[in-house]
Amino acid sequence: MIFHVLTIFPEFFEGPFAHGVVKRGKDAGLLDIRIHNLRDWTHDRHRTVDDRPFGGEEGMVLKCEPIFSAVESIWPERHAGQKVALLSAQGRLFDQSIANRLASSAELLLICGRYEGVDERVAEHLADEEISIGNYVLSGGELAAAVVVDTVARLLPGVLGNEASSAFESFQETGHGEGLLDCPHWTRPAEFRGWKAPEVLLGGNHEEIRKFRKKIAREKTERLRPDLLR
Numbered sequence: 001m002i003f004h005v006l007t008i009f010p011e012f013f014e015g016p017f018a019h020g021v022v023k024r025g026k027d028a029g030l031l032d033i034r035i036h037n038l039r040d041w042t043h044d045r046h047r048t049v050d051d052r053p054f055g056g057e058e059g060m061v062l063k064c065e066p067i068f069s070a071v072e073s074i075w076p077e078r079h080a081g082q083k084v085a086l087l088s089a090q091g092r093l094f095d096q097s098i099a100n101r102l103a104s105s106a107e108l109l110l111i112c113g114r115y116e117g118v119d120e121r122v123a124e125h126l127a128d129e130e131i132s133i134g135n136y137v138l139s140g141g142e143l144a145a146a147v148v149v150d151t152v153a154r155l156l157p158g159v160l161g162n163e164a165s166s167a168f169e170s171f172q173e174t175g176h177g178e179g180l181l182d183c184p185h186w187t188r189p190a191e192f193r194g195w196k197a198p199e200v201l202l203g204g205n206h207e208e209i210r211k212f213r214k215k216i217a218r219e220k221t222e223r224l225r226p227d228l229l230r
Helices: 010-014 020-027 064-074 096-102 120-125 142-153 206-224
Strands: 002-007 032-037 082-093 107-112 129-132
Touching (some): 002 010, 002 064, 002 142, 010 032, 020 142, 064 107, 064 120, 082 096, 082 142, 129 142
Parallel strands (some): 082 107, 082 129
């Protein structure tokens, strides 16, 4: 899978994609990440990408022209497997179901919003969807793009090594089912400062372990994220 990131701060991504599963996926040839500088599609001396909003509001807005030019240059003939997502505070809340869907794309292009926002014509006529990673406002879409790439990359075949790993993570409909939080985990030592790991996990009865994990996953979801059960 190919990820494209359109940004005015390409150097931001020198760190986030140089570690962990994303780096391993890149090194193994399972994914490719291409960072594009939006200013490369400007035509004035100052490489201007923003302008004042119509209507006299505060702040600056990313112009639609360089964004359209960039996407149409990256994909001269766009096909169904190439998806564009605009990252903004106004977008649909990013969750595991969206990540699962995006992971089926051949290529994903992420537009990093900045300043007061992005000309609405980008959302209406260029992007397939508008995504927010939370109910808060970031300075720009770069952090959000890193989150989306990491979340989607780990779903790609071979990236995690063990295909079952992602199936049992929090929010997945597979694994423990129902989109619950992942179950709590314990490791050695079996007893630490008087706190013991559950005996059932040490007994080797896989069916009992499966039932126990599903039970405590539901209990933890009820305690910390009851909204998921609704």
